[in-house]
Amino acid sequence: MLEAELIVAAVQMEPLFGQTEENVAKSIEKIEKAAKQGARVVVLPELCNTGYMFQSRSEAFELAEPVPSGATSQLWIETASRLGIYLVAGITERDGSKLFNSAIITGPDGYMGTYRKLHLWGDEALYFHPGDLGIPVFDTPLGRLACHICYDCWFPEVWRLQAMQGAELICVPTNWVPIPGQDPAREAMANIVVMGAAHCNSVFVVAANRTGMEREQPFIGQSLIVSQTGWPVAGPASVSEEETLIACINLAEARRKRNWNDFNQPLRDRRTDIYDEMLGSGLSRHWI
Amino acid sequence: MLEAELIVAAVQMEPLFGQTEENVAKSIEKIEKAAKQGARVVVLPELCNTGYMFQSRSEAFELAEPVPSGATSQLWIETASRLGIYLVAGITERDGSKLFNSAIITGPDGYMGTYRKLHLWGDEALYFHPGDLGIPVFDTPLGRLACHICYDCWFPEVWRLQAMQGAELICVPTNWVPIPGQDPAREAMANIVVMGAAHCNSVFVVAANRTGMEREQPFIGQSLIVSQTGWPVAGPASVSEEETLIACINLAEARRKRNWNDFNQPLRDRRTDIYDEMLGSGLSRHWI
Numbered sequence: 001m002l003e004a005e006l007i008v009a010a011v012q013m014e015p016l017f018g019q020t021e022e023n024v025a026k027s028i029e030k031i032e033k034a035a036k037q038g039a040r041v042v043v044l045p046e047l048c049n050t051g052y053m054f055q056s057r058s059e060a061f062e063l064a065e066p067v068p069s070g071a072t073s074q075l076w077i078e079t080a081s082r083l084g085i086y087l088v089a090g091i092t093e094r095d096g097s098k099l100f101n102s103a104i105i106t107g108p109d110g111y112m113g114t115y116r117k118l119h120l121w122g123d124e125a126l127y128f129h130p131g132d133l134g135i136p137v138f139d140t141p142l143g144r145l146a147c148h149i150c151y152d153c154w155f156p157e158v159w160r161l162q163a164m165q166g167a168e169l170i171c172v173p174t175n176w177v178p179i180p181g182q183d184p185a186r187e188a189m190a191n192i193v194v195m196g197a198a199h200c201n202s203v204f205v206v207a208a209n210r211t212g213m214e215r216e217q218p219f220i221g222q223s224l225i226v227s228q229t230g231w232p233v234a235g236p237a238s239v240s241e242e243e244t245l246i247a248c249i250n251l252a253e254a255r256r257k258r259n260w261n262d263f264n265q266p267l268r269d270r271r272t273d274i275y276d277e278m279l280g281s282g283l284s285r286h287w288i
Numbered sequence: 289m290l291e292a293e294l295i296v297a298a299v300q301m302e303p304l305f306g307q308t309e310e311n312v313a314k315s316i317e318k319i320e321k322a323a324k325q326g327a328r329v330v331v332l333p334e335l336c337n338t339g340y341m342f343q344s345r346s347e348a349f350e351l352a353e354p355v356p357s358g359a360t361s362q363l364w365i366e367t368a369s370r371l372g373i374y375l376v377a378g379i380t381e382r383d384g385s386k387l388f389n390s391a392i393i394t395g396p397d398g399y400m401g402t403y404r405k406l407h408l409w410g411d412e413a414l415y416f417h418p419g420d421l422g423i424p425v426f427d428t429p430l431g432r433l434a435c436h437i438c439y440d441c442w443f444p445e446v447w448r449l450q451a452m453q454g455a456e457l458i459c460v461p462t463n464w465v466p467i468p469g470q471d472p473a474r475e476a477m478a479n480i481v482v483m484g485a486a487h488c489n490s491v492f493v494v495a496a497n498r499t500g501m502e503r504e505q506p507f508i509g510q511s512l513i514v515s516q517t518g519w520p521v522a523g524p525a526s527v528s529e530e531e532t533l534i535a536c537i538n539l540a541e542a543r544r545k546r547n548w549n550d551f552n553q554p555l556r557d558r559r560t561d562i563y564d565e566m567l568g569s570g571l572s573r574h575w576i
Contacts, residue, residue, distance in 0.1 A: 156444030181517040196484035229469040
């Protein structure tokens with residue numbers, strides 16, 4: 001089963017702020033279409049039930065829902081179960097009086113778990129609690145899935161810890177925004193970061209971004225699906241259009257092809273003797 | 289002084305195997321030309337005194353030299369001192385009966401130190417000893433320099449530990465070779481890895497690759513100089529031509545512009561609470 005080919009999908013879509021019912025309904029239409037094309041793993045953007053640009057904590061609080069008992073979670077859980085697929089979807093989560101920028105992971109047999117964004121970006125820090133569920137890896141008959149969200153991509157530690165736990169497919173719900181200094185003639189820096197990380201860790205990546213402008217914040221689309229070599233196998237998608245990327249991949253290659261030659265396997269070649277000594281020294285705290 | 293503009297150079301050249309005297313003489317011509325254009329920091333490729341493709345340990349042993357007492361080191365030390373520049377140059381080093389794939393770092397006031405490649409690539413493991421000098425950072429009046437060599441680029445831990453020690457400029461002597469799966473229409477994966485790492489760590493990078501074919505091994509050129517944004521400020525150079533890239537940069541920006549907004553500074557945003565717990569658990573060893 002592990003060696004089988006697997007079709008995966010990145011749903012690039014534009015949620016409308018605060019219109020949760022409509023957003024979730026649209027996402028389900030897109031999930032159904034992807035499943036009809038054979039997708040067994042589908043990734044939706046970050047916070048795609050509510051939109052992103054909260055103006056206050058109370059506004060975020062009102063739109064947030066418990067996971068998995070809330071209405072959005074239940075709809076996605078039912079959809080994944082009905083279609084027999086794995087779904088990773090960004091959701092505004094409320095847990096008691098805490099808010100999280102989360103992803104729900106749900107499969108053919110129902111709810112599997114939650115990832116809570118570890119590294120909050122910008123004003124998110126005003127509304128959300130930093131992720132407190134670590135970096136889980138989910139075992140499925142298709143392979144081992146992990147996920148992280150948007151700014152988490154900028155932390156090579158996250159990719160490493162996922163790969164070192166055996167993850168083969170990294171699902172990235174994201175809301176990438178323009179980066180100052182981006183040369184529009186070149187690949188988006190977010191794509192460069194993803195490609196380099198996939199390559200250096202020998203993992204597949206499905207990154208689903210949103211599009212559109214929300215309360216004056218533009219989003220950059222350019223979702224992509226990357227193989228364990230670091231090269232895109234689908235996308236980058238356009239900057240502004242809703243579209244679903246579909247790719248047929250073989251997750252076993254993430255680990256089977258990780259021996260790059262007779263000597264080198266990038267995760268085993270890590271010089272932990274050096275890193276651990278330096279990281280433990282505490283000296284570096286003076287400089288960062 | 290730290291805020292001053294600084295001209296840096298990446299010397300892309302083709303050493304001829306085993307012709308140390310000629311290679312070093314050529315490198316010095318190129319260093320002199322770069323210095324005439326105002327360069328204060330010059331980076332040469334990996335193993336550029338001897339060439340790369342050793343066929344046996346004894347062959348490597350014969351070509352290797354002590355650092356800094358050997359003839360090659362002394363010539364480079366004299367050159368940097370005479371020109372009042374900082375030079376980072378790849379050298380085949382012998383220390384007693386150990387061989388290292390090293391870089392000498394030397395400045396206006398003479399020899400400053402040695403970096404020994406931590407992560408050996410392919411057959412290098414047959415000839416060289418893995419680096420045993422850690423990841424040093426060199427303080428200069430121009431800013432803080434660190435270096436690593438070729439395959440070291442593939443280890444985000446190295447970039448992180450340099451940046452966390454306050455390094456602003458990462459000098460990379462390299463001998464990049466073709467990577468299977470490279471789409472020739474796209475940026476070299478080595479360049480993508482460097483750009484992503486510069487961006488995620490907010491450091492400048494001067495990467496000097498070699499060109500040419502040696503004992504059936506092609507090298508890919510495409511040296512580049514990247515700003516702390518991750519975008520090239522010079523290069524990538526051609527695949528096959530000798531050329532020297534020159535760029536005027538401001539090293540202070542590596543740290544002054546590391547606050548990306550009111551909340552985020554990528555090195556301070558690291559979730560060491562999560563990483564340390566997971567790295568310390570040892571669980572991951574089963575999977576990599």
